[in-house]
Amino acid sequence: MTTRLVADTVALTGRSLRHVTRSPDTLITTAVMPIAIMLLFVHVLGGAIDTGPQPGSGSYVDYLLPGILLMTVATGVSYTAHRLFGDLRGGVLDRFRSLPVARSAVLWAHVLTSLVANLVSVAVVVAVAFATGFRTGAGLPAVLAVAGVLTLFVLALTWVAVVAGLSATSVEGATAFSYPLVLLPFVSSAFVPTASMPGPVRWFAEHQPVTPVVDTIRDLLAGRPASGDLWVALAWCVGVLVVACATATAAYRRRGA
Numbered sequence: 001m002t003t004r005l006v007a008d009t010v011a012l013t014g015r016s017l018r019h020v021t022r023s024p025d026t027l028i029t030t031a032v033m034p035i036a037i038m039l040l041f042v043h044v045l046g047g048a049i050d051t052g053p054q055p056g057s058g059s060y061v062d063y064l065l066p067g068i069l070l071m072t073v074a075t076g077v078s079y080t081a082h083r084l085f086g087d088l089r090g091g092v093l094d095r096f097r098s099l100p101v102a103r104s105a106v107l108w109a110h111v112l113t114s115l116v117a118n119l120v121s122v123a124v125v126v127a128v129a130f131a132t133g134f135r136t137g138a139g140l141p142a143v144l145a146v147a148g149v150l151t152l153f154v155l156a157l158t159w160v161a162v163v164a165g166l167s168a169t170s171v172e173g174a175t176a177f178s179y180p181l182v183l184l185p186f187v188s189s190a191f192v193p194t195a196s197m198p199g200p201v202r203w204f205a206e207h208q209p210v211t212p213v214v215d216t217i218r219d220l221l222a223g224r225p226a227s228g229d230l231w232v233a234l235a236w237c238v239g240v241l242v243v244a245c246a247t248a249t250a251a252y253r254r255r256g257a
Contacts, residue, residue, distance in 0.1 A: 004102050005102040005104065005105055005108075008102040008105035009102070009105040009108045009109055009112070011105075012105055012106060012108075012109030013108075013109040013112045013113055015109070016083065016109050016110060016112075016113035017113055017116060017117075019083065020113060020116075020117050029075075030072060030075050030076040030079070030117070030118070030121040031072060031121045031124045031125055031128075033071075033075055034068045034069075034071045034072040034075065034125055035068075035124075035125055035128050037068065037071065038061070038064060038065070038068045038125070038128070038129065038132070039128075039132065041060070041064055041191065042059075042060055042061045042064060042132055042133075043132075059133050059134075059135075061129055061132050061133050061134045062134055062135065062136070062218075062221070062222065063218065064190070064191065065125075065126070065129050065134055065218075065221070066190065066213075066214045066215075066217035066218045066221065067185040067188065067189075067190020067191060067210070067214050068125060068129070068190075069122055069125060069126070069150065069217065070153065070185055070190070070210060070213060070214060071182055071185050071190075072118070072121050072122055072125050073118050073121075073122065073150070073153060073154050073157055074157060074178055074181035074182045074184070074185075075121075075178065075182055076114070076117060076118040076121050076154075077114055077118065077154070077157045077158050077160070077161040077178060077181075078161065078174075078175040078177070078178035079114070079117070079175075080110055080111070080113070080114040080158050080161040080162065080165065081161040081162070081164040081165035081168065081174040081175055081177065081178070082165070082171060082174055082175050083110060083113075083165070084110050084161075084162060084165030084166065084174070085165045085168050085171060085174035086171075087106075088165070088166070103252070104249075106252075107162055107248060107249075107252060110158075110162060110165075111155065111158050111159065111162065114154065114158040114161065115151065115154050115155065115158065118154045118158075119150070119151070119154065122150060136221045136222070136223070137221075137222060137223035138220055138221050138222070138223050139223070142220040142221070142223065143220075145220050145226075145230075146217050146220045146221060149213065149216055149217060149220075149230075149233060149234070149237070150217070152234070152237040152238070152241070153213055153237055155237075155241055156236075156237045156238075156240040156241040156244065157181065157240075159240075159241055159244035159245045159247075159248050160177065160181075160240065160244045161177070161178070162244070162248040163244055163247050163248045163251060164176075164177040164178075166248060166251040166252060167251055184208065184209075184210045185210050185214070187201065187204060187205050187208070188205050188208060188210040188211040188214055189205065189206075189211045189214050189215055190210065190211075190214045194206050194211065209233075209236035209237075209240065212229045212230075212232040212233040212236060213233040213236065213237070215229040215233075216229045216230045216233040
């Protein structure tokens, strides 16, 4: 059973990835908005933004990049919901149900496609950040830790996208869930320290999931220990992943898959 699941997942992931490579504009679109925001804040607004004393920090792009990476992921996962809804509306999933295909392989194929596509978009954003002046003092273990946190973050948001794709009644509804996710970094430590925010906004910023993830990635890239932020970030990502995965699986079963 496990062998069949793996084989079916690989085959269906290849199908989804071919769709992505045939429309590279999705990858470009995913990266364009975060890159534009990064350039706007670094070159237009950066001089007027005070991030306060940040031990071991460099230029503003060093401070900004972690939040931009999360925005890239939040933008990219909307295409997962779009593709899944397209399969549902086009009757592709009904055809799969008539074939000897492992049922969960269909969802995992969309999830793995999202993971690959989003990591490519993240790599493009990082390359632009380096050209803009981003520098990191992180060693290989810290870089791998950043990659691990980002991977977990992508998986968590992708399963949220799967729920949206399975529950939507229109293309617009399938992708609308991503709008709050894109805006969430603006009310976090992504652009300025939370200490500079008024009371209620500061409380929200310090207790929502984006801030610990951003702070963890920022500390790791700066070569600083991530301390307690790492465990809070992992708890948020794992919690969202587990709840979204269970919800998506239940929604998939309700559709008779």
